[in-house]
Every structure is written in structure tokens, then in C-alpha cells.
Amino acid sequence: xxxxxxxxxxxxxxxxxxxxxxxxxxxxxxxxxxxxxxxxxxxxxxxxxxxxxxxxxxxxxxxxxxxxxxxxxxxxxxxxxxxxxxxxxxxxxxxxxxxxxxxxxxxxxxxxxxxxxxxxxxxxxxxxxxxxxxxxxxxxxxxxxxxxxxxxxxxxxxxxxxxxxxxxxxxxxxxxxxxxxxxxxxxxxxxxxxxxxxxxxxxxxxxxxxxxxxxxxxxxxxxxxxxxxxxxxxxxxxxxxxxxxxxxxxxxxxxxxxxxxxxxxxxxxxxxxxxxxxxxxxxxxxxxxxxxxxxxxxxxxxxxxxxxxxxxxxxxxxxxxxxxxxxxxxxxx
Amino acid sequence: xxxxxxxxxxxxxxxxxxxxxxxxxxxxxxxxxxxxxxxxxxxxxxxxxxxxxxxxxxxxxxxxxxxxxxxxxxxxxxxxxxxxxxxxxxxxxxxxxxxxxxxxxxxxxxxxxxxxxxxxxxxxxxxxxxxxxxxxxxxxxxxxxxxxxxxxxxxxxxxxxxxxxxxxxxxxxxxxxxxxxxxxxxxxxxxxxxxxxxxxxxxxxxxxxxxxxxxxxxxxxxxxxxxxxxxxxxxxxxxxxxxxxxxxxxxxxxxxxxxxxxxxxxxxxxxxxxxxxxxxxxxxxxxxxxxxxxxxxxxxxxxxxxxxxxxxxxxxxxxxxxxxxxxxxxxxx
Numbered sequence: 001x002x003x004x005x006x007x008x009x010x011x012x013x014x015x016x017x018x019x020x021x022x023x024x025x026x027x028x029x030x031x032x033x034x035x036x037x038x039x040x041x042x043x044x045x046x047x048x049x050x051x052x053x054x055x056x057x058x059x060x061x062x063x064x065x066x067x068x069x070x071x072x073x074x075x076x077x078x079x080x081x082x083x084x085x086x087x088x089x090x091x092x093x094x095x096x097x098x099x100x101x102x103x104x105x106x107x108x109x110x111x112x113x114x115x116x117x118x119x120x121x122x123x124x125x126x127x128x129x130x131x132x133x134x135x136x137x138x139x140x141x142x143x144x145x146x147x148x149x150x151x152x153x154x155x156x157x158x159x160x161x162x163x164x165x166x167x168x169x170x171x172x173x174x175x176x177x178x179x180x181x182x183x184x185x186x187x188x189x190x191x192x193x194x195x196x197x198x199x200x201x202x203x204x205x206x207x208x209x210x211x212x213x214x215x216x217x218x219x220x221x222x223x224x225x226x227x228x229x230x231x232x233x234x235x236x237x238x239x240x241x242x243x244x245x246x247x248x249x250x251x252x253x254x255x256x257x258x259x260x261x262x263x264x265x266x267x268x269x270x271x272x273x274x275x276x277x278x279x280x281x282x283x284x285x286x287x288x289x290x291x292x293x294x295x296x297x298x299x300x301x302x303x304x305x306x307x308x309x310x311x312x313x314x315x316x317x318x319x320x321x322x323x324x325x326x327x328x329x330x331x332x333x
Numbered sequence: 334x335x336x337x338x339x340x341x342x343x344x345x346x347x348x349x350x351x352x353x354x355x356x357x358x359x360x361x362x363x364x365x366x367x368x369x370x371x372x373x374x375x376x377x378x379x380x381x382x383x384x385x386x387x388x389x390x391x392x393x394x395x396x397x398x399x400x401x402x403x404x405x406x407x408x409x410x411x412x413x414x415x416x417x418x419x420x421x422x423x424x425x426x427x428x429x430x431x432x433x434x435x436x437x438x439x440x441x442x443x444x445x446x447x448x449x450x451x452x453x454x455x456x457x458x459x460x461x462x463x464x465x466x467x468x469x470x471x472x473x474x475x476x477x478x479x480x481x482x483x484x485x486x487x488x489x490x491x492x493x494x495x496x497x498x499x500x501x502x503x504x505x506x507x508x509x510x511x512x513x514x515x516x517x518x519x520x521x522x523x524x525x526x527x528x529x530x531x532x533x534x535x536x537x538x539x540x541x542x543x544x545x546x547x548x549x550x551x552x553x554x555x556x557x558x559x560x561x562x563x564x565x566x567x568x569x570x571x572x573x574x575x576x577x578x579x580x581x582x583x584x585x586x587x588x589x590x591x592x593x594x595x596x597x598x599x600x601x602x603x604x605x606x607x608x609x610x611x612x613x614x615x616x617x618x619x620x621x622x623x624x625x626x627x628x629x630x631x632x633x634x635x636x637x638x639x640x641x642x643x644x645x646x647x648x649x650x651x652x653x654x655x656x657x658x659x660x661x662x663x664x665x666x
Contacts, residue, residue, distance in 0.1 A: 233562035
């Protein structure tokens with residue numbers, strides 16, 4: 001569990017895209033994002049107050065979150081200077097970088113000396129159990145996709161936002177490093193050892209109030225041969241009551257797999273539902289979430305209407321149109 | 334890769350069942366099993382020549398394989414004495430125990446001093462790639478089951494034996510620790526990090542001659558919620574041309590999951606085939622392998638005949654009846 005609120009470290013980000021972790025925190029947990037720290041030459045701006053480390057501590061920030069990708073897979077000396085100063089100032093550090101903070105001898109030494117924590121969210125920090133499949137109380141929604149990186153996290157976060165706005169009981173359950181940094185907690189599922197994948201998802205989504213919803217961030221796709229095993233662990237470990245089908249029109253092939261076509265939404269529905277019902281016979285598909293980021297407003301609405309007619313399910317771009325209809329469908333179960 | 338041939342260490346096995354790894358090697362790779370080493374009080378006997386370490390070295394043994402489970406999860410001092418003497422005598426050690434040999438300071442020190450290898454086959458020793466899904470040359474068979482521990486490894490080994498007897502090109506591909514110790518090579522799939530599972534299976538079953546068959550040891554079950562993600566990685570990473578459905582009649586529930594019933598063979602066929610065709614559209618189900626270990630001869634034959642009529646597929650207990658009909662069906666593809 002990462003202490004909040006955060007100071008977002010944007011470093012020397014060459015552009016806005018490089019700071020997408022910071023953007024995610026800014027968009028989805030603005031209450032955690034008290035300020036930003038930018039180095040000389042930084043081309044990203046979250047529109048937050050620029051703070052020195054001392055100002056951020058005075059404002060109550062507890063963790064410096066690395067919200068930017070590093071260049072060339074190296075944590076540079078110019079970053080190090082800031083990170084070490086932050087530890088000395090009393091911040092914990094949190095990172096989703098491939099290079100682990102803990103593997104940098106200088107950072108590790110200063111963290112030890114100052115008693116601060118280094119959170120490398122790509123690495124599991126818990127000894128997860130093997131899944132036992134026992135039925136748990138409370139409700140669970142899982143977003144499944146026709147492909148990877150198609151909008152599953154955003155769909156779950158949009159639903160989380162809508163449910164919070166309604167005062168409904170809901171918890172976004174992060175299963176990837178961006179989601180973990182956004183919420184401060186979760187399971188880095190792609191880094192879990194095979195035998196414990198489904199168990200880590202059970203651990204992440206425990207017994208809860210009967211009217212509480214866990215909104216589980218999906219990973220991969222049942223139809224993506226590189227990562228389908230990870231998706232399967234979510235379907236069986238998550239015991240979803242509700243599935244939402246995520247899709248982005250216009251992709252020419254599965255991400256990273258030029259020889260593989262995306263499945264139809266019908267194929268995804270049938271496969272995901274059949275598998276989900278092994279763990280929860282009551283599971284239903286409640287709607288479709290379409291990623292229309294590359295479409296005009298009119299085209300987005302028309303496409304969603306078309307899919308709605310085709311699938312007979314509420315269909316929206318939850319980021320563009322809001323998740324109200326998806327939440328309505330979930331609560332109607 | 335573990336050097337062969339082996340001296341099988343039976344230790345102080347309390348009974349034959351405790352030595353099932355040794356039994357597997359004895360049954361499936363008798364040419365590797367030159368002798369056995371038994372300590373005082375050992376109740377297991379593989380029917381091999383009892384050898385001292387010196388005799389075994391003289392006979393050409395290169396690796397002492399721990400063919401027995403340890404009691405209480407501890408490598409005892411009485412075992413240690415033999416293992417250290419073996420290293421000093423020039424043996425490598427190989428083990429599938431949960432306690433790793435490398436984590437025992439005395440064994441690690443002696444191995445280092447003598448230049449011998451400690452093979453802990455539960456732990457991956459390779460940096461596996463992420464699966465790329467590219468179609469590979471050669472043929473692949475995968476055994477899939479209605480449950481865990483239902484006979485998938487034995488089915489693949491029986492087919493391997495039959496194909497070797499016919500002079501056909503085939504390689505058993507081990508994916509679990511017993512299989513790895515039997516053949517000296519493989520991937521400990523349940524210990525691989527999630528993102529690399531399917532890639533490790535691709536790595537294990539590379540391009541090969543068009544008429545060569547990889548006989549892939551299955552793991553778990555698509556219907557077993559604890560391990561289904563591992564099975565999924567085999568189905569997609571393995572790109573099987575042929576699936577064989579494995580089943581044992583009479584189980585009251587899924588192994589370790591009292592609330593879960595076994596799926597029908599039809600459900601397994603439909604699910605496994607639909608998923609396998611994502612990676613290989615030409616995949617077919619060629620037969621059923623029934624584990625009839627608890628049945629009389631007559632009952633076993635009658636049950637196989639019943640399943641054969643029901644499924645319209647060649648159906649045998651390959652351990653009891655031989656795998657000839659399954660191999661015929663594979664070669665007829």
C-alpha cells in the first residue's frame with residue numbers, strides 16, 4: 001500500500017505521452033495529485049502546482065511517484081539527484097519502471113538510512129495463495145477485451161467514477177502497474193508466478209458487502225496468445241458476476257501479432273462467458289465498452305448504436321459518454 | 334539440461350509412493366537409470382542394482398537424482414552426508430524438491446568448490462521470451478484434461494514410447510518437475526512468471542522437421558480455476574495440431590475444489606478446440622485417453638468402448654492398452 005497523497009515526478013519528460021502514468025493519476029485520483037515536480041527541459045504539464053520537495057512536504061505529500069517513463073531504460077544521474085533529495089526530505093518513492101529502484105545501490109542505501117520505502121510496483125510484494133475457488137460474498141465486474149491495451153482499465157475506472165458519484169459501494173481493483181500507481185494498491189499480475197495468478201486475484205477481491213462491487217482491471221485478452229493465460233486467471237480468480245466486453249474498432253490485427261485477427265464481439269462474449277461460468281454460473285455479460293478515441297463524435301455515437309443493435313447490450317464509450325448505462329446494467333443484475 | 338545417465342537416490346523412502354519420481358524415471362527412461370542408492374531403512378526398491386557412489390561413477394552415472402520426497406519439507410542431515418559425498422565424487426545433483434538444493438549453504442559451498450551443478454528443476458533457469466504466436470514448423474500434440482493429475486503426462490509418455498518403437502520422430506516435452514527429471518530437460522511451467530508462460534512453451538517446442546511431433550506434457554485443466562491460466566498458456570503457446578482429451582471416471586469433484594464438478598468430455602473438447610484454433614486453425618481432437626487405474630480389465634475396456642461411441646474418437650487407456658490407436662490418429666492428420 002502506497003501512502004497518499006502524491007507529488008508527481010515528471011522529470012525531463014520529452015512529451016506528454018511519456019508522462020501517461022502521471023496523467024492517469026491526475027485524471028482518476030485528482031485528490032491524490034497535490035503537485036508536480038518538473039526538471040529543466042520537461043515538456044509535460046499536468047496543470048498542477050509546481051512544487052519544490054519542501055513545499056510538497058509542507059502541503060502533506062507523502063510519496064514521490066515517478067509519473068514518467070525513463071529514457072533508454074536507465075535511471076539518469078539527474079533523476080537520481082532529485083530522488084535522493086526526496087528520500088532525505090521524507091518522501092517514499094513509487095515507480096512502475098522496468099529498472100527497479102531497489103536495484104540502484106545509491107537509492108537503496110539512502111532509503112535504508114532514512115527509513116523510507118521504495119515501492120517497485122512491477123514486482124509482487126505479497127506471497128499470494130493458490131486459488132481455492134470458494135464462492136465469495138459481494139459482486140465483481142471484470143472487463144474483458146478483444147485485444148490488449150483496448151480500454152479495459154479506463155472502462156473500470158469510468159465505472160468506478162460513476163459509482164462513486166452515485167454513492168454506490170465500489171472499489172477499483174488494479175492488476176497492472178499504472179492502475180496500482182493510480183490507486184496506491186493492487187496486484188502486478190503479469191509479474192506473478194504462474195501457479196499463484198488466480199490466487200492473487202482472489203486475494204485482491206475478497207469477501208465484501210453483498211451490495212459492494214469490485215471493479216477488476218482486465219489484462220490481455222483470451223484471444224491474445226502471448227497473454228491469454230493472465231486473462232484466464234482473472235476470469236477464474238475474479239469470479240465475475242458481470243462481464244463487460246471492450247473493443248476498439250479499426251485495428252488491423254492483434255497488438256504485436258501481425259498474423260492474428262481480432263475476434264468478433266460475439267466470439268469474445270461466448271468464450272468469456274463460458275469460462276466465467278465455471279467459477280460463477282450466475283455470470284452475465286452486461287454491456288459493451290467501445291474505445292472511440294480515433295472517431296468523430298458522430299461516428300462514435302453511430303458505431304455504439306450499431307454494436308448495441310448487433311449485440312443487444314448497452315453500448316457506450318464510457319470515457320466519452322460516461323458509464324451510467326453500464327452501471328445501470330450492473331445494478332440491475 | 335541435466336547430464337545422464339543417473340544414479341537414483343531413494344534415501345530413506347518410507348514407501349514406494351514416496352519414490353514416484355524415481356519410479357517415473359525407471360518406467361520411462363530405463364536407459365538413464367543405471368542404479369539406485371538406498372539408505373538404511375529405505376522401503377522403496379526400483380529393482381535396479383544397488384550401487385555405492387564410487388560404483389555408480391565407475392558405471393558412468395553423471396547425476397545423482399533425488400527420486401524421493403523429503404519428510405517434513407527438510408533436507409535431513411543424513412541425506413546431506415550422501416549428497417555432499419556425491420558432489421565430492423563428481424556427481425551433479427538434480428532435485429524437484431520444494432526446498433532448493435541451492436538454498437542449503439553446505440551443498441552450495443561444496444558444489445562451488447567441486448565445480449559441480451545443482452539442478453533445482455522447480456525453478457526456471459532460462460530467461461524466456463514473450464510469446465510471438467508465429468507459426469512454427471513440425472507437429473505438436475497437447476494432452477488436455479477434465480481435471481488436474483488425471484494422466485496427461487503418462488499419456489504423452491505412452492505416445493512417446495509408441496512413436497519411438499515405430500521409429501517415428503517424436504520428443505516428449507516436459508512442463509513439470511517430474512517430467513523434467515525423467516527426460517533431463519523442460520520448462521517448470523507453474524514456476525514461470527505470468528507474462529512469459531506462453532513464450533516458455535514456444536521456446537520448448539521450436540521449429541522442427543515437418544514430420545516431427547512434440548508431445549507436450551499438459552498441466553492443470555481449462556476447467557480448474559486454480560491453474561487454468563497455466564493450461565491456457567500451453568494451448569496458445571503450444572500451437573497444437575492435435576489434442577488428446579484425458580479423463581478419469583469416478584472423481585466426485587475437481588481435485589482440491591470440493592464445490593466444482595468435472596466438465597463433460599464434450600465440454601472439454603469444445604472449449605479446448607475453440608481456444609486452440611486461435612493459435613492453430615487446423616487443430617483437431619484426435620482421441621481420448623482414459624485413466625482406468627481403479628477399474629478391472631473388463632470394466633476398463635467397456636468404459637473405453639462407451640466413451641468411444643459417445644465421442645466418436647479412438648479411446649484407450651494408453652498405459653494399460655498402449656497408445657497405438659492414438660498415434661495412428663495423430664499420424665493420419
